[in-house]
Amino acid sequence: MAQDGRVPKIWCNCTSFLGAAMVVAWGPAVASTGVVAAACASPPTALSSAMRTFQHHDETQPIAFGIQLPEGRSPLAFVEATALEVMDYLRDDPRGPFTCIDEKLGESGFRKWGFASDSGEPILKTDWHGQSSCGDGAKFFVPRLNALSPMRRAPPRIVAFIEAFRAVNIPCWKRVSEAMEHVKKRALIEDNQELCNYADIFSRAITERTHFGGVEAQVWRGGELVMKSHTDGAMGLLHLGLTLGGRRTLRVGKFSEQHSPYRSQESRRRGKRPGDEVSVWNPAAYHKDELWDVEQVGGSAYLSLPFSFEHGVQYNKGNVADPVIALQCRFAFISEAEALEVNGQRTGNMRVIAEAMAEALSAAVDRSELRMPSLHEISALEAQLLVGDELCPPLPGDRGHLAREARPSTRSARIGSALFSPTSGRFTGMTLLGAIAFRGVRLAVR
Numbered sequence: 001m002a003q004d005g006r007v008p009k010i011w012c013n014c015t016s017f018l019g020a021a022m023v024v025a026w027g028p029a030v031a032s033t034g035v036v037a038a039a040c041a042s043p044p045t046a047l048s049s050a051m052r053t054f055q056h057h058d059e060t061q062p063i064a065f066g067i068q069l070p071e072g073r074s075p076l077a078f079v080e081a082t083a084l085e086v087m088d089y090l091r092d093d094p095r096g097p098f099t100c101i102d103e104k105l106g107e108s109g110f111r112k113w114g115f116a117s118d119s120g121e122p123i124l125k126t127d128w129h130g131q132s133s134c135g136d137g138a139k140f141f142v143p144r145l146n147a148l149s150p151m152r153r154a155p156p157r158i159v160a161f162i163e164a165f166r167a168v169n170i171p172c173w174k175r176v177s178e179a180m181e182h183v184k185k186r187a188l189i190e191d192n193q194e195l196c197n198y199a200d201i202f203s204r205a206i207t208e209r210t211h212f213g214g215v216e217a218q219v220w221r222g223g224e225l226v227m228k229s230h231t232d233g234a235m236g237l238l239h240l241g242l243t244l245g246g247r248r249t250l251r252v253g254k255f256s257e258q259h260s261p262y263r264s265q266e267s268r269r270r271g272k273r274p275g276d277e278v279s280v281w282n283p284a285a286y287h288k289d290e291l292w293d294v295e296q297v298g299g300s301a302y303l304s305l306p307f308s309f310e311h312g313v314q315y316n317k318g319n320v321a322d323p324v325i326a327l328q329c330r331f332a333f334i335s336e337a338e339a340l341e342v343n344g345q346r347t348g349n350m351r352v353i354a355e356a357m358a359e360a361l362s363a364a365v366d367r368s369e370l371r372m373p374s375l376h377e378i379s380a381l382e383a384q385l386l387v388g389d390e391l392c393p394p395l396p397g398d399r400g401h402l403a404r405e406a407r408p409s410t411r412s413a414r415i416g417s418a419l420f421s422p423t424s425g426r427f428t429g430m431t432l433l434g435a436i437a438f439r440g441v442r443l444a445v446r
Contacts, residue, residue: 052086052372054079054303054365057292062362064254066309067231070348072258074308075358078292079365083372084299089157089379091244091298091325096155098244098325114152115219118144121227123315124219128154129332130162131213132385140214140332141339143235148336154215156389160382162212162329164373165240167381172364176238177206179356186352195349201338202237202353205331212240213332220246220315220324229253229279229312233343234350235330236306237357243296246316246324250302251280252292253310263287280312296326301372303361308354 056062057078065073091098097113114126127142129151139148153159166173180203187196205211214235229251232239241250262278263285278285294302315324333339342350364370 052081052083052301053368054081054301054370054372056362056365057294057302061254061256062366063358064256064309065258065260066252066254066305067346068262069346069351071351073255073260074305074351075258075355076254076305076308077358077362077365078252078254078294078302078304079361079370080294080300080302081372082299083301085375086161086372086378087242087244087299087301089375090155090161090242090327093155093157096157110219113217115217122222122225123227124221126152126217128152128158128215128217129213130154130159130215130329131210131332132159132163132388140334141235141336141343142214143233143330143343144216146340146343148334148339151214154217156382156385157378158215158327160378160385161373162215163381164377165212166209168373168377169364169370171367171369172361173206173211175364175369176357176360177203179360180206180353183352183356192349194347195352198342198345198349198353199356201342202331202357205333210332210334211238212329214330216328216330218324218326218328220248221320222315223317225315226281227313227315229281229310231308231310232306232330234307234345234353235333235339235343237308237354238331238361239304239306240329241296241300241302241304242327242329243298243300244325244327245298246322246326247298248296248316248324248326249314250294250296251312251314252294253278253280253286253290254292255290278310280310303370305354305358305361307350308358 057080058064062077064076064078066076067074090096093099097110097115110124110126114128115124116126117123118125125144127144127149129138129140131138131140131153134153136152137150138153139150141147142149142151154162180199183199184196184203187193187199280286280291296302361370
């Protein structure tokens, strides 16, 4: 309490952290004023976001089919949501690489975060991990390298988003895990050890919360660009795509039936292994109704199985002021042996895994079990992460944080699980943050 009896004005970038910090800084006297209750109640409009639920891209075809595998085409679900406020919040992280783009941040600024042109593609890319329990240098499987590689931890807001996305959608991941357990039981009955191993690998990945923990960040600031058509490896059996800025189009090749035929043999690429699909950019390869063009603009999110379908991306013209910024979030495998065991497989057993994943995801969307987290949920976890790293959220007028290089995260502290109800998947509030004794917090008192 200030000497004149007024409650000082305090700002922090997380409303939940605000209430905890006030109690730590001023003690019970502030709690009695009711200010803490107000801060910990519903978040202010500027930090609020509607709980965006995912919907099927095509309600008439919640389960479609992609590439040809033994026993038929691989099933897929494709669901999407929009949350512009969330994407803006991730992009504007003062500790991330994107805040100074409007100020014509040079290539050197991106290199500090690991961005570089890919050997086969001109866009800038880097690989991060989104695991709050690991610091910089932790090794995870990188699909484009096909090997384990040390990764830098993603910027705090992206890590907080991934943790929040996992936490608010617990019923969905439970459904996926149950589907994998059902596949394991089927495999044991059929004495199919390979299928049992595959199901166990993905079931444990969900249980250990490594889904979406591998993050490939992409930036394009040039003219129009069409990327080659391809399919992803097994890390793409559960894939979250986020567009933080710019505009791009994802073209998906899909079919209506498990045994839908190809077009004439002449339209297919020759010299490829059996089951290899034609390019989605080849007008002779697909009928019009066998393509989805999914527009991705700032605020767009999709969840799907790009393992299952041929696809390509077209980037619209970008520039320094309005670049295309995208995040591709996949499984973060810590075992190279397990990653290599599944990543290159295009077998009937992998089709069974894809079918279980697609049906579980589709069922979750039908039951409104999949949504984007709110800004309130993300910012609370961001504050917890910053506390664990002994970093104070930036205060108003603090310009130094914009020029401050991201600090290497040598510490690690798992966040998220204590803030959410495992039964309802709902955000439960401030008890964890309120118990944190944040050392060295300096609040602006005005």
